[in-house]
Amino acid sequence: MEVDSINLRLLGVDISRKAVNLARRNQKRLEHEYTGPNQFELSALQGLQFIQADVLKDDSGPTDTNVQALMDVLKGHAKQSGEALRWDILISNPPYISPSSFNKSTSRSVRNFEPKLALVPPEVPGSTGLNAGDVFYPRLLAIAEEVSAKMVLFEVADLEQADRVANMAKRSSSWNGIQIWRDVPAETPVELTKSRFKVLGHGSGRSVFCWRGEAAKWLGLASEKSGRA
Template sequence: MPRISPWLFRKANRHSPNVAALLPACRDIPSAVNELRWLKEHVNGTAHIAKESLLARLCTKRGQGYPLQYILGSQPFGPLDIKCRSGVLIPRPETEAYTYHLAYLIKSESLKIGGPKRDLGIVDFCTGTGCIPLLLYALLCPKFDHLEVLGADISTQAIKLARNNIDHNIRLGHLPDRQLHHNLGIVQEDIFQNEIIEKLQERKWDVMVSNPPYISRRAWNYGGGQVGHSVHKYEPSLALVPGDDVLVPVDWSHEDVFYARLLEIASHLKPRAILLEIGDREQARRVISRFFQHNLSKNSEVQVWRDWPDLASAADKDCILEVPVQDGSSRAIPIQGDGNIRSIFIRLDA
């Protein structure tokens, strides 16, 4: 990242020393002024007596790269207010965008999910703050007579925070209160243990979603585009990098191991649609290529979504991803939306 020029610091300091303190993290003055406004609102809402000194300390901390969401304690996610705590991955706008797009596809009935009984089951693995299942529940509650949305994570800290987020958003009125035939839950499970399959097979799951750890150990340790300084220093590696203790199947890369397991789980749960966040184009190509070798791929339809899947693609963006298949040929997978490649959408029994 390029250094900030001294004249920009001087210009920021003319606004206030706090704007100058925020500049290394914000990179420009308008962003620093905006964050200062949020930090002032946060400090004014505290019982702290020495508010000016607290504000200065928080601006310095933020300027050193500490995530704003951890300082403020929350992140907007659609209509929701998602509490954020150190040790749990911060929700991203791109995740919000594909969650909205998935909800739109379900509500528009283009996926033909739910059917005449108007019942729907969604399971989200590696749920973190619970942002994905909470938003899907909020958006889909009015559409379905019977709705079950479940988030699962291995982290005790994440589970506690996700459950807290349910209660918090119900209190705020952003989530409908618990009602008959509608259920939103969070469970602590290790997806690499077969007990989770046995438990979930008792219920019907139409949609499976996951934003799993997908960053390689090399990228985490040495950089490479996917990992910024703030992310590496302050956000949990457990949510970003597959653990060293995870058994990697033959011919799979370590950073792709969660996808191998998620496809195996899907073969048991038999969802009608799968949405998986991925890191970049090459990971999308690898995962889709392995999907086509899986028994799930029969009568399937695969798409790659960019950051903003509901937007028209920019003129300079590729609209096709060529994916190698077993016979040595390739398959053309459509890419939709604008921004960077972000997720894989699979419709089964298409």
């Protein structure tokens, strides 16, 4: 496939203006320093955009930020450009540490030197019944539906949280496959969680991966009807 025939759009999102500005500076530095022969890599780097937006904010009610809602930004861009509101892949490393875990089990170096905003989800009205560390995942799954994502990858704290997030995805009945990946998601060894989701690889439970539609062919998983056992 010719590089020119690939229409690749990459978008990075953060609620923190400081984080967005840092990402943009790093992007410019990498573009300036890039010496590789792969024009596709350079084209992807140059086409990458970063925006400040609030992932949690939606039509259900206000949040305590004055940052524009992510879906409002995406819908506005789609309307202005005439492009479809579609993003094939959604990857997120959201804040997923509960307030109690942050105080009791998070290492001192993390508590002292990493911004709490990036680690602990805020309290959100209407989230009763959710584990305090799981607040972002229902909203991320809803966004995946709104943008017609064909695959999603969400980082999690551990296997217990991964099992909860996988069950959220299962309840939506939208995904052809759901897997849990460890730090090194090799094909083997394969285990099952208490809810009987496949766990691939070695190391700690690290992410939940879901796919559907065309993504099965992209991944060579066309014959696998579900990531659930």
